[in-house]
Amino acid sequence: MSTATENGTATRTAAEWVQGFAEGWRAPTDADSFCDHFEPLLSDEMRLIQPQLPETVGRHAFREEFARPLFSLLHEIRGTVESWASRAEGDDEIVFIQLTIHAKLAGGRPVALHTIDKITLRGGVAVERLASLDPLELLGGIALSPRSWPTFLRARLAR
Amino acid sequence: MLETYRLYVTPEIGEPRTMTTTAPATTIETLIAEYSAAWEARDADLIASYHADDGIFHLHSNAAPVEGREAIRETFASLLAVFPDLAFAEQELISGAWGWVVRWTMSGTLAEPYPAGTKVAAPGSRFEIDALDMITVADGKLTAKHTYLDWQAALDQLGLS
Numbered sequence: 220m221s222t223a224t225e226n227g228t229a230t231r232t233a234a235e236w237v238q239g240f241a242e243g244w245r246a247p248t249d250a251d252s253f254c255d256h257f258e259p260l261l262s263d264e265m266r267l268i269q270p271q272l273p274e275t276v277g278r279h280a281f282r283e284e285f286a287r288p289l290f291s292l293l294h295e296i297r298g299t300v301e302s303w304a305s306r307a308e309g310d311d312e313i314v315f316i317q318l319t320i321h322a323k324l325a326g327g328r329p330v331a332l333h334t335i336d337k338i339t340l341r342g343g344v345a346v347e348r349l350a351s352l353d354p355l356e357l358l359g360g361i362a363l364s365p366r367s368w369p370t371f372l373r374a375r376l377a378r
Numbered sequence: 379m380l381e382t383y384r385l386y387v388t389p390e391i392g393e394p395r396t397m398t399t400t401a402p403a404t405t406i407e408t409l410i411a412e413y414s415a416a417w418e419a420r421d422a423d424l425i426a427s428y429h430a431d432d433g434i435f436h437l438h439s440n441a442a443p444v445e446g447r448e449a450i451r452e453t454f455a456s457l458l459a460v461f462p463d464l465a466f467a468e469q470e471l472i473s474g475a476w477g478w479v480v481r482w483t484m485s486g487t488l489a490e491p492y493p494a495g496t497k498v499a500a501p502g503s504r505f506e507i508d509a510l511d512m513i514t515v516a517d518g519k520l521t522a523k524h525t526y527l528d529w530q531a532a533l534d535q536l537g538l539s
Contacts, residue, residue, distance in 0.1 A: 353440070353528060354528065
């Protein structure tokens with residue numbers, strides 16, 4: 220159920236936001252449809268923080284610096300929300316989402332990534348996403364999948 | 379301030395359900411304090427005593443889940459042998475009757491040579507990284523501990539990458 224604010228604008232609850240997050244990761248087909256799904260859930264100035272990668276800010280960076288490299292490196296992405304928890308913090312809602320991603324690298328090698336995303340919601344949209352994960356899960360798969368090396372290197376050099 | 383907390387498990391997306399509540403929050407707070415104290419004491423036997431007989435520990439870092447209290451004790455004992463001063467500084471915590479989520483700064487100093495690939499980190503090498511635990515509880519025991527950390531950063535700091 221959405222929460223009505225003082226100015227009458229309906230904002231998403233944490234449960235609704237997580238449902239949208241789960242739908243977006245369930246079976247995305249490409250970077251653009253993935254971003255089109257997520258953009259209404261994100262603030263214009265959302266900060267994206269994850270290990271071993273530069274911090275990005277904004278929807279454009281989300282599309283160009285996160286989604287496009289991700290989808291160029293991984294295929295048949297399937298994400299499952301395992302569990303989530305939330306609490307209020309002032310005007311914000313802090314949400315932790317446990318996500319498992321299965322995908323394939325170029326050449327078909329399967330990889331599995333496990334992450335917990337800490338999402339800060341303000342007014343029903345995410346203003347920050349902080350990912351906790353071990354990049355070695357992905358890097359190990361890439362190391363064993365030479366056909367993915369060119370894509371991986373392009374993605375790294377593009378930053 | 380912990381105002382609200384929820385944990386949903388979605389075995390099938392679109393059908394979320396609330397996890398079974400097993401204990402009042404005050405009991406959870408006590409359990410968190412005692413479990414943290416066991417880690418501060420670096421006592422693997424004591425730490426393991428808080429895990430369920432059939433509990434799991436899963437380090438999400440290319441590692442299979444460790445199943446059962448004794449296997450968990452052995453895993454933590456091995457970890458503490460390698461990093462005897464292993465320490466955790468809490469950044470933030472969400473708790474409820476279902477368990478807790480905690481973000482840490484985790485640090486440690488190698489007590490023995492640590493090989494990785496063709497390299498070996500020397501004793502005295504130190505790391506400090508972010509880590510996160512998601513823990514579920516039933517009947518006063520930890521049924522699952524999922525740990526997420528940036529081990530690549532630790533390897534970088536230990537000179538192993």
